[in-house]
Amino acid sequence: MKESIPLTWRRIPERYTLLGTQCETCGKAYFPPRIICPQCRRKGKIKKIKFSGRGKVYSYTKIFVPPEGFEKQAPYMLAVIELEEGARVTAQIVDTCGDVKIGSPVRAVFRIIQRDDPEGLIHYGFKFRLANDT
Amino acid sequence: MTRFGENWEKGFRDMVTEAGINAINDAGISGEEINAGFVGSMASGTLIGQEHIGALLADYMGLNPTPITRVEGACASGSLALRQGFMAVASGLYDIVVVGGVEKMTDLGTTEVSTILGGAGDQEWELFLGATFPGLYALMARRHMYEFNTTEEMLAAVAVKNHKNGAKNKYAQYQNEITMDTVLNSKMVADPLKIMDCSPITDGAAAVILAPSEMAGSFKKEPVNIVASTQASDTLALHSRETLTGLKSAQIASAIAYKQAGIAPKDIDVAEVHDCFTIAEIMAIEDLGFFKKGEGGKASLEGRTSLEGEIPINTSGGLKSCGHPVGATGVKQIAEIVWQLRGEAGKRQVKNAETGLTHNVGGSGATTVIHILQKQR
Numbered sequence: 001m002k003e004s005i006p007l008t009w010r011r012i013p014e015r016y017t018l019l020g021t022q023c024e025t026c027g028k029a030y031f032p033p034r035i036i037c038p039q040c041r042r043k044g045k046i047k048k049i050k051f052s053g054r055g056k057v058y059s060y061t062k063i064f065v066p067p068e069g070f071e072k073q074a075p076y077m078l079a080v081i082e083l084e085e086g087a088r089v090t091a092q093i094v095d096t097c098g099d100v101k102i103g104s105p106v107r108a109v110f111r112i113i114q115r116d117d118p119e120g121l122i123h124y125g126f127k128f129r130l131a132n133d134t
Numbered sequence: 135m136t137r138f139g140e141n142w143e144k145g146f147r148d149m150v151t152e153a154g155i156n157a158i159n160d161a162g163i164s165g166e167e168i169n170a171g172f173v174g175s176m177a178s179g180t181l182i183g184q185e186h187i188g189a190l191l192a193d194y195m196g197l198n199p200t201p202i203t204r205v206e207g208a209c210a211s212g213s214l215a216l217r218q219g220f221m222a223v224a225s226g227l228y229d230i231v232v233v234g235g236v237e238k239m240t241d242l243g244t245t246e247v248s249t250i251l252g253g254a255g256d257q258e259w260e261l262f263l264g265a266t267f268p269g270l271y272a273l274m275a276r277r278h279m280y281e282f283n284t285t286e287e288m289l290a291a292v293a294v295k296n297h298k299n300g301a302k303n304k305y306a307q308y309q310n311e312i313t314m315d316t317v318l319n320s321k322m323v324a325d326p327l328k329i330m331d332c333s334p335i336t337d338g339a340a341a342v343i344l345a346p347s348e349m350a351g352s353f354k355k356e357p358v359n360i361v362a363s364t365q366a367s368d369t370l371a372l373h374s375r376e377t378l379t380g381l382k383s384a385q386i387a388s389a390i391a392y393k394q395a396g397i398a399p400k401d402i403d404v405a406e407v408h409d410c411f412t413i414a415e416i417m418a419i420e421d422l423g424f425f426k427k428g429e430g431g432k433a434s435l436e437g438r439t440s441l442e443g444e445i446p447i448n449t450s451g452g453l454k455s456c457g458h459p460v461g462a463t464g465v466k467q468i469a470e471i472v473w474q475l476r477g478e479a480g481k482r483q484v485k486n487a488e489t490g491l492t493h494n495v496g497g498s499g500a501t502t503v504i505h506i507l508q509k510q511r
Contacts, residue, residue: 001249001252001253001257001261003262007258011258026394028192029323032259048437056375058277058378059273059274059276059277060273060276060278061266061269061272061273061276061324061325061326061327062322062325063264063266063269063273063322064266064267064321064322064323064325065248065266065323065324065326066264066266067248067249067252067261067264067265068245068246068249069246069264070264072343073264076274078263078264078266078269078324079273080273080372080373080378088373088374089259089373090260090263090265090273090372090373091264092260092263092264093394102276102277102280113262113264114262121460123262125262125263
């Protein structure tokens with residue numbers, strides 16, 4: 001779905017710099033950011049943290065039938081990445097020939113996610129690359 | 135219910151009215167006794183541009199000024215509507231309640247529909263980044279294969295079995311049997327899920343009538359008791375869950391349901407489960423306690439969930455073969471179990487079925503609704 005300009009603008013810090021949150025009470029890290037810690041609820045104390053972008057592949061798939069806005073990218077690898085701080089994220093894995101496995105180390109890279117029509121907005125965010133690739 | 139399928143000649147209001155009238159006729163009531171209604175629809179606003187469907191339904195079913203309320207919980211909208219109706223009758227507020235589920239999906243193209251269905255997941259943190267629903271279930275399938283050696287043949291066995299059942303159901307979208315080769319050689323959608331691992335895009339509606347047990351005996355048809363109605367929530371995004379190989383919402387909702395009904399998984403004679411993708415049925419039969427975690431794939435391949443097996447699953451054909459008009463699916467599951475418990479399921483009848491279960495999932499598992507139905511003794 002085409003994302004609105006205010007929504008994209010609002011999410012810039014999280015999507016550009018992997019800015020998430022962590023609960024000081026239980027230590028659990030969350031990405032995307034949360035206002036309350038679901039485990040500690042009112043006893044929780046949320047602070048902002050910047051994720052390193054290093055992690056491992058927890059599960060992966062190759063998308064052959066893409067949603068609107070991703071037609072030119074398909075087929076592409078999509079994965080659940082476990083970040084080294086503990087939180088997991090959904091993201092594409094790019095610049096790889098398909099040798100992705102569960103457990104493969106990866107690192108976040110800054111990329112174009114979607115592009116509206118030629119005159120429209122460019123939506124940026126994170127994708128991942130295999131950490132061993134140069 | 136209506137036949138599920140590509141109902142080009144029928145609109146949203148035609149289908150919901152047809153299903154409602156069929157349910158009223160089946161119960162043998164006139165319609166004037168109806169005190170209230172609940173209707174489940176996931177995305178009528180984006181699929182056909184129509185909101186306010188409670189009012190539409192009351193109007194077109196000739197039920198004005200009876201209050202009818204729409205309920206939404208993605209693909210679990212239908213059984214959520216049933217649960218609202220159940221609670222309204224159980225509380226004593228109303229006696230006779232009509233519950234419907236409906237979706238009109240084929241007026242749009244596949245890409246548009248898939249994008250709309252994506253709204254059942256996390257729009258900002260899954261769909262925006264390139265996820266699709268087949269993609270999310272593929273992530274679960276890959277992990278299930280990694281942890282339990284589940285194979286593509288095991289996934290395919292679910293589709294083959296459900297088509298075999300759907301071929302015996304006159305309401306099903308696809309009434310044809312398929313072979314394992316057909317599934318394994320079908321087009322890849324999201325590796326390892328192929329097009330024949332996926333439920334289709336469907337139009338359809340289903341409806342049921344609820345009444346207090348002591349009153350239901352006076353109706354035309356043999357009533358069926360709802361002995362458990364439960365619902366559980368989990369994180370909206372798949373990646374936020376502890377595990378990807380099962381749905382915690384389904385495990386919790388079913389555990390509470392068994393307790394409510396005072397029975398165990400082994401007491402279930404027939405079940406309708408949410409096989410939006412083949413892996414979903416494998417996880418469901420594990421989450422519901424019919425098989426141990428990790429053994430659902432093997433059980434499916436061995437035919438233990440077939441019509442002749444120890445626990446027949448998706449006798450209607452499931453979402454795969456009967457079709458998946460998202461808002462209608464949960465109510466269709468109830469209708470199928472009612473027919474099974476009354477002995478009206480024809481060629482797909484499970485012998486001596488006395489207790490049945492429905493398992494209806496919203497999104498990738500953020501909502502699960504469970505109902506257990508029992509023959510009145």
